[in-house]
Amino acid sequence: MAKRDDPETIGRRVQRLRREQGLTQRQLAEPAYTPAYVSTLEAGRVRPSDEALRHLAERLGVAFDELATGRPAHLATDLRLRLTEAQRTLTGGDTGNAAEQYARLLTEAEEHELTEVEADALLGLGECALESGELATGREYFERSERTLADAPLPARVPALRGRAVSHYLAGELRYAVYLLESTLDELNRGGLHDPDALLLLYASVIGPYMDMGAHARAAQAAEFALALAPQAGDPALVARMHRSVARTLLAEGRIAEADASLAKAAELYRHLQLRTELANCHWMRGYVYAQNGELERAEEELRAAQDMLTARRAALYTSQVVVELADVLHRRGKSEEAGDLLRQVLGDLHSERGAVHAAAAHRLLGIIAEDTRDTEAAEEHYVRALSLLERAGAAGDLADLCRLLGDLLRRTGRVEAALDAYRTGLGHRTAPGTTTLGPAPAQPPL
Structure with missing residues (x-):
């Protein structure tokens, strides 16, 4: 395909516009150029200078850019x-x-x-x-x-790189998501490409995968960097997203009040920006904070608000993930039947390729509900399915907890050796959270 700025293409464009205007080559050329020059230009045998193009554009009554590129003005x-x-x-x-x-x-x-x-x-x-x-x-x-x-330059490609990493993360491919985000951070920091918006976007995005992999120390460090970068960032939407991600780390460290304050800042920014999905995610995260703090009624309110907002946006995957969190709160409030119904509804939208960590969480909770009704066979089946999903995703912290649940169930049903195997697997993941799947931490930004 011919390029817009090659001599032949420009020549044909000049000729077409000249004829549309009813001008001769002499009328177009004068007073600065000769008819022979215009003839040579229209034949594509000479590349016109910017000065010549400006003269021609003025005579033809078009913008310089339109004549140079063929694109309509503006x-x-x-x-x-x-x-x-x-x-x-x-x-x-x-x-x-x-x-x-x-x-x-x-x-x-x-x-x-x-x-x-x-x-x-x-x-x-x-x-x-x-x-x-x-x-x-x-x-x-x-x-x-x-x-x-x-x-x-790399900073211009960061939003697309981050989007690709998030798509892998949501599909349950935690290790690869972390690899993409960390390698991009390394390239930015080691190469001196210290773009605050790009760095903030990457650090905020890597917190979720870190947490799911059990790499809490690295998540805390990423949150620290994100908070330090926030004042330099030009995009308030990025700052709001960062506050939401940082809240998760604060929560893991037991800093409930700070986490809630961080989420309140994010919610206010998103409300101002009318970013509905992100605002829904703030309600989601606040619900999670309240649930961790034992405030189950407030947790249910926040999670139902998030569910309604995400359902209205037809954000199917995020809605399914919120429902898993909501079901956990309902179970803890004694509404196990409703929780079980919700989980079975969303499991069709969650699987190993799509929301693996939350699919595992749904099976884990269904296992607990089954145990409550003394259906040990169904409980074991759900635990094993959850274990398979978490192993594939590399979610080390959740794996350890699940191995404990499965081990306890096996022990109660008299399978001591199998229970010991489950406990050993869990201990292996708990020994050094995150270190079995992550390499060296990425280079630090200059703060």
């Missing part, structure tokens, strides 16, 4: 404005409409070879896919966005 600006509108649609909760807007933008950006707009449209389509739980589709969009920006 097209790039118009597409940028429409990108912002698509982003607002997505953050307002209308994922389907946002996806349609991004798809139209992508078509126009590809047609006019506007690389940055193309990459942003692909990024938006990836985010829409994550919202609706289409993880493989989302990953493909993020990969295409990365390829489109292959020649751009």
Whole structure:
């Protein structure tokens, strides 16, 4: 395909516009150039200078950029404005409409070879896919966005890299998600590419996988870096997302009040920005905080609010994950039958390739509920399924707890050797949380 700025393409463009204006080559050329120069240019035998293009554009009554690239005047600006509108649609909760807007933008950006707009449209389509739980589709969009920006500096590619890592994380591929995020952090920090927004986005995103892998010390360090970077970051949405992620680490350290305060800051920012999914996630996390603190009634209120908001956004995967948290609270409040019904409903949306950690949590809780009703056979089946999911995901901290539950069940049913094996497996994961799956920590940012 001919490039927009090669001499032949520009020559044909000049000739077409000249004829549309009813001008001769002499009328177009004068007073600065000769008819012979215009003839040579139109034939594609000479590359016009910017000065010549400006003269020709003025005579033809078009913008310099339009003559040089063939793109309609102000097209790039118009597409940028429409990108912002698509982003607002997505953050307002209308994922389907946002996806349609991004798809139209992508078509126009590809047609006019506007690389940055193309990459942003692909990024938006990836985010829409994550919202609706289409993880493989989302990953493909993020990969295409990365390829489109292959020649751009690393900080420009970070949102697409982060999206790809999140899609792997949500699919239960914790190790690979951490590898992607850590290797990108290393490349930024060791290469001196200290972009605050890019670093904050990566550190906030890696906290969840760290926590699920049992690497609490590394999660705490990432939270520390994220908090230190927050004042330098230009995007309030990133700061809000960071506060939500940091709250999880504070909670793991038993700092309940600080976690709640961090979530309150995030919720206020998201409310201001109208980022509905992220606001729903704040309710989700607050519910988790209250549950850990034994405030079960408040936990249920927050989790139901999150569920309603995510259901309204048709964010299927996130909704299923919240339901697992809600079921745990309901069970602890003595509503085990309702909890069991909810878990069985969402298990169809969760599996080893999609939300593995929460699928394991659902089976774990169903096992506990089965034990409460003395159905040891069903309990064991659920525990074994959960164990398989967690082993695949590498969620070390959860594995240790599950091995204890399974070991206790096996011991009570007289299978002492099998129980010992389960306990040993659990101890292996508890000995050094996270260290069996993670290499050296990434390089530190200059704070």
